[in-house]
Amino acid sequence: VFDSMSDGLIITDGTGSPALQNQGIARILGTRLPEAPWPTLNLTERFQLRTPDGERPMTHAELAELAEAKADGDTPMVAFRLTDDAGQDRVLTVTARGIEGISERRVLLLFHDVTAEYERFTQLSRFAGTVAHDLKNPLTSVVGWVTETQEALAEDDLDTARFSNDRAERAARRMRQIIDDWLAYVVAKEGILRLSNFPLDPLVQEVVELQTGPESGGVTVTTEVSHSVRADRSLIRQVLANTVGNSIKYSRPDEPPSIHITSSSTQDEVTVTVADRGVGIQPGDEERIFGAFSRSEKDAEAFQGTGLGLALCRNIVERHGGTIRAANNEHGGATVTFTLPAA
Numbered sequence: 001v002f003d004s005m006s007d008g009l010i011i012t013d014g015t016g017s018p019a020l021q022n023q024g025i026a027r028i029l030g031t032r033l034p035e036a037p038w039p040t041l042n043l044t045e046r047f048q049l050r051t052p053d054g055e056r057p058m059t060h061a062e063l064a065e066l067a068e069a070k071a072d073g074d075t076p077m078v079a080f081r082l083t084d085d086a087g088q089d090r091v092l093t094v095t096a097r098g099i100e101g102i103s104e105r106r107v108l109l110l111f112h113d114v115t116a117e118y119e120r121f122t123q124l125s126r127f128a129g130t131v132a133h134d135l136k137n138p139l140t141s142v143v144g145w146v147t148e149t150q151e152a153l154a155e156d157d158l159d160t161a162r163f164s165n166d167r168a169e170r171a172a173r174r175m176r177q178i179i180d181d182w183l184a185y186v187v188a189k190e191g192i193l194r195l196s197n198f199p200l201d202p203l204v205q206e207v208v209e210l211q212t213g214p215e216s217g218g219v220t221v222t223t224e225v226s227h228s229v230r231a232d233r234s235l236i237r238q239v240l241a242n243t244v245g246n247s248i249k250y251s252r253p254d255e256p257p258s259i260h261i262t263s264s265s266t267q268d269e270v271t272v273t274v275a276d277r278g279v280g281i282q283p284g285d286e287e288r289i290f291g292a293f294s295r296s297e298k299d300a301e302a303f304q305g306t307g308l309g310l311a312l313c314r315n316i317v318e319r320h321g322g323t324i325r326a327a328n329n330e331h332g333g334a335t336v337t338f339t340l341p342a343a
Contacts, residue, residue, distance in 0.1 A: 014104030
């Protein structure tokens with residue numbers, strides 16, 4: 001029964017040594033524990049344990065309370081992070097309960113892998129921070145501009161009222177965009193894929209037409225897309241809209257946006273590239289920009305955004321079995337490249 005458990009289990013003997021350990025210990029920690037007295041078995045050094053957020057190493061004292069667990073009262077629990085033999089970071093919890101009714105003191109220790117739960121908690125915490133920062137500021141702006149509109153109308157100052165009302169509307173649209181980005185991120189990550197075979201070119205043209213309206217700043221888009229894919233059409237539209245939209249957003253202040261979209265294929269997959277002549281990617285951020293709520297410090301200061309657009313693209317592409325990456329161009333700007341299954 002013990003060896004069939006997914007959790008790791010240890011029961012110590014009277015000296016604190018592991019008297020019993022199941023197969024789950026080897027699965028979770030990567031090895032069975034040596035039969036040394038528990039007080040000298042420093043798990044923090046043996047497995048290089050770190051705090052759950054990975055910020056610092058754990059100390060042996062932070063695990064010491066486990067050996068003193070009682071049979072009644074609160075059950076001690078400690079969370080930590082370790083790197084397994086495959087090089088994967090995992091977050092574990094260990095709880096302890098004293099065992100009574102026998103001649104020598106024993107403690108039952110239960111190790112549980114909470115990596116997925118911790119990642120979800122971390123993502124939720126980041127989202128909460130985004131809500132606090134990105135929604136609170138435009139909401140404050142809406143209230144301020146509406147108040148100024150009311151004061152201007154009371155004084156029959158229509159020009160100021162129109163200006164203030166326009167600013168309030170912009171702030172409200174900003175809040176709506178934040179909410180829409182999050183909803184799209186969740187749907188793309190958890191929703192069902194509706195696969196079909198379709199040519200990319202009509203979809204690319206559709207996205208380009210929507211993205212190159214009068215407010216786009218005279219954007220120029222050239223396309224060489226002649227392949228078909230097997231994918232969820234609505235989700236791939238979202239990927240194209242986000243990548244093209246980013247190219248327009250991160251254009252150089254003194255130059256109209258210029259974007260070149262191409263496709264190529266092998267037997268099993270189609271590669272799509274979206275290249276621009278914009279401000280490019282901060283060196284070292286080529287991978288980080290695909291994380292949820294992650295934005296480079298340079299971009300965060302100069303451009304508005306939630307940090308969800310490229311994270312959404314990665315989720316969609318990876319759910320289709322493809323890959324996505326970004327890099328700076330030799331001619332300036334950035335190129336986003338992603339792959340999809342060929343039709």
